[in-house]
Amino acid sequence: MKIQKRGQQRGALRSPFLLTAVAVVLSLVGLTQLNPPLAQLLSFHTPTPTATATPAPTDTPAPTNTKTATHTPTRTLTPLPTTTQTPTATMVINRKATRQARATQTAAAPTATPTPTATQTAPPIPRAARVPILMYHHVGELPPDADALRKSLTVSAERFNEQMRFLSAQDYTTIHIAELINHLQTGAPLPEKPIILTFDDGYDDAYVNVFPTLKDFGFKGTFFIIGAPTDYGSPGYIRWEQILEMSENGMEIGAHSLTHRYNLGQFRASLQDNEIIKGNQLMVDHLPNWMPLFSYPSGSYNQHTLDVLTQLGYVAAVTTKQGITQSSETPLELRRIRIRGEWSMNQFLYWFNYWTTRP
Ligand SMILES: [Zn+2]
Numbered sequence: 001m002k003i004q005k006r007g008q009q010r011g012a013l014r015s016p017f018l019l020t021a022v023a024v025v026l027s028l029v030g031l032t033q034l035n036p037p038l039a040q041l042l043s044f045h046t047p048t049p050t051a052t053a054t055p056a057p058t059d060t061p062a063p064t065n066t067k068t069a070t071h072t073p074t075r076t077l078t079p080l081p082t083t084t085q086t087p088t089a090t091m092v093i094n095r096k097a098t099r100q101a102r103a104t105q106t107a108a109a110p111t112a113t114p115t116p117t118a119t120q121t122a123p124p125i126p127r128a129a130r131v132p133i134l135m136y137h138h139v140g141e142l143p144p145d146a147d148a149l150r151k152s153l154t155v156s157a158e159r160f161n162e163q164m165r166f167l168s169a170q171d172y173t174t175i176h177i178a179e180l181i182n183h184l185q186t187g188a189p190l191p192e193k194p195i196i197l198t199f200d201d202g203y204d205d206a207y208v209n210v211f212p213t214l215k216d217f218g219f220k221g222t223f224f225i226i227g228a229p230t231d232y233g234s235p236g237y238i239r240w241e242q243i244l245e246m247s248e249n250g251m252e253i254g255a256h257s258l259t260h261r262y263n264l265g266q267f268r269a270s271l272q273d274n275e276i277i278k279g280n281q282l283m284v285d286h287l288p289n290w291m292p293l294f295s296y297p298s299g300s301y302n303q304h305t306l307d308v309l310t311q312l313g314y315v316a317a318v319t320t321k322q323g324i325t326q327s328s329e330t331p332l333e334l335r336r337i338r339i340r341g342e343w344s345m346n347q348f349l350y351w352f353n354y355w356t357t358r359p
Contacts, residue, residue, distance in 0.1 A: 125187075125328075126327065126328055126329050127183075127184050127185075127187065127327070127328040128184075128325055128326065128327045128328070129180065129183055129184060129190065129194075129325075129326050130324050130325055130326075130356075131175070131180050131190070131194050131195065131196060131324060131326050132195050132196070132324040132337055132352075132355060132356055133177075133195075133196040133197075133198055133318060133324070133326075133334060133335065133336040133337065134195065134196070134197050134198065134336065134337055134339050135198050135200065135318070135320065135336040135337060135338045135339060136155060136160075136197065136198065136199045136200070136210070136339050137153035137154065137199070137200050137201055137203070137341075138150070138153050138154035138155070138201075138203055138205055138341070139154070139155050139156075139157060139160045139199070139205050139206070139209045139210050139213075140154065140156070140157050140205040140208070140209045141156070141157075142154050142156075142341075151341050151342055152340050152341050152342055153341055154341040155339060155340075155341050155343075156341075157209050157213070159343075159345065159348075160209070160210070160213060161213055162345055163339070163345075163348055164213060164214070164216075164217045164219060165217075166345075166348075166349070166352075167195060167217075167219075168217050168218075168219075170193065171192065171193055172193045172194070172195045173191035173192065173193060173194055173195070174194075174195055174196065174197055174214075174219040174220045174221065175190060175191065175194045175195070175196060175220070176196070176220060176222060176252040177196060177198075177222055177252060177254070177293055177316050177318070177334070178252065178291055178293075178315070178316070179194075180194070180196060180316070180326060180334075181315055181316045181331055184326065184327070184328035184331065185328055185331075196222060197214070197219065197220075197221040197222065198221065198222045198223075198224065198254075198295070198318060198336065199221055199222070199223045199224065200224045200256060200295055201224065201226055201256060201260065202223060202224065202225035202226055202229075202230055202237055202238045202243070202256065203236060203237060203238065204236055204237055204238050204239075204242075206223050206238050206246075207238050207239075207242040207243075207245075207246065210223075211246055211249075211251065214251070215249070220250045220251060220252065221251055221252070222251070222252040222253070222254055222293070223238075223243070223246065223251060223252070223253055223254065224253075224254040224255065224256035224293075224294075224295035224318075225238065225243060225253060225254070225255060225256055225283065226256045226257060226258070226259065226260045226279070226297075227255065227256075227257070227258045227259075227278065227279035227282040227283065228258050228259045228279075228282075229259075230243070230282075231282055240286045243286070243287065244286070244287065247287060252291075252293070253283070253287060253290065253293075254292075254293030254294060254295055254318075255276075255279050255280055255283050255292065255293065255294050255295070256279070256294070256295045256297060257275045257276060257279045257296075257297050258274065258275045258276075258278045258279035258282070259275065260297045261297075262275055262297065263297065263298050263300030264276070264296060264297060264300050264301050264302070264305045265296075265300040265301045265302040265305060266300060266302075269304050272304055272305055272308060273308060275297075276294075276305070276308050276309065276312070277308070277312070280292065280312055291315060292309075292312060292313055292314040292315060293314065293315065293316050293317065293318075294309055294314050294316075294317035294318075294332075295317065295318045296317065296318075296319055296320070298320070299319050299320025299321070301317075301319070306332050306333075309332055310332070314332065315331060316331045316332065316334060317331070317332040317333065317334065318334045318335075318336055319333050319334060319335060319336065320336060320338065321333070321335045321336070322335060322336070322337060322338065322355070323335035323336075323337075323355070324337065324355050324356060337351070337352070337355050
């Protein structure tokens with residue numbers, strides 16, 4: 001009370017100063033309250049940052065970014081949850097993202113050491129190449145009880161030798177699927193007459209008969225392994241240490257599902273996931289620096305199959321579709337020429353000529 005009173009008294013003494021101070025305060029208050037344009041101006045300025053911030057995330061293609069980000073580590077081959085129930089949500093991917101992921105993977109694939117130069121986001125130039133990919137299964141003796149299918153899948157060791165001699169005499173150069181993919185994606189040159197030799201199912205005759213013959217001719221081949229029988233040590237199938245030896249001696253190795261019991265394209269997603277993911281895991285576990293390649297059992301696949309392979313970082317896959325024109329746009333759908341066991345050498349020459357000379 002006393003202080004207030006004293007203040008009032010003092011204030012009264014300096015009334016001219018007090019009056020001007022009050023006037024200034026009042027005018028300021030008055031400005032903000034009574035001047036709508038200023039208020040509007042202020043209120044316009046505040047939302048501006050949020051206004052520009054909002055469109056930004058929608059402009060940046062979110063799926064593309066996450067796709068490439070999640071895919072880069074998959075290339076190092078430590079994929080997948082070990083649980084059988086793979087979350088379907090992660091499997092669902094839009095096709096644009098799939099194509100882009102596929103492109104970046106394949107572009108990076110053939111370089112043995114993962115170079116961190118894969119920053120290019122420019123769409124790859126579509127490229128096609130005429131490269132025959134021959135498809136073999138058994139090479140060797142027929143069992144006495146062989147049925148028509150087994151006969152068709154079995155080329156005798158002598159005939160196989162003759163076919164390799166022909167390719168060698170015709171100056172064909174065997175290449176790996178990785179080299180083809182590298183060419184399709186980057187334009188890296190291929191040898192004059194390139195050819196790819198593939199052997200499905202991982203039978204023990206791949207090691208006993210094919211591997212030595214290829215070495216004799218200075219050729220290389222690509223071998224697609226069925227995970228389960230090899231892992232169980234089933235009779236008639238190649239063993240991991242043999243696969244490793246072949247891989248260390250210039251042979252290329254691919255996966256051919258876990259059991260080969262299912263035509264993947266005709267089965268539900270969860271079964272496909274199991275066949276592909278578990279088969280893939282066995283390859284990753286046994287082969288250091290393995291580059292994921294796939295061969296569809298019985299040539300059967302659908303969009304889900306392609307999506308799963310893309311998710312797992314597969315750079316290429318071979319089908320049973322006949323043809324020799326390979327496209328950079330469909331590296332997971334490479335075409336092959338089936339070599340039949342019942343063919344004479346003349347029939348082999350006829351069909352080889354047919355596929356390699358037709359436009
Ligand atoms: Zn097969």
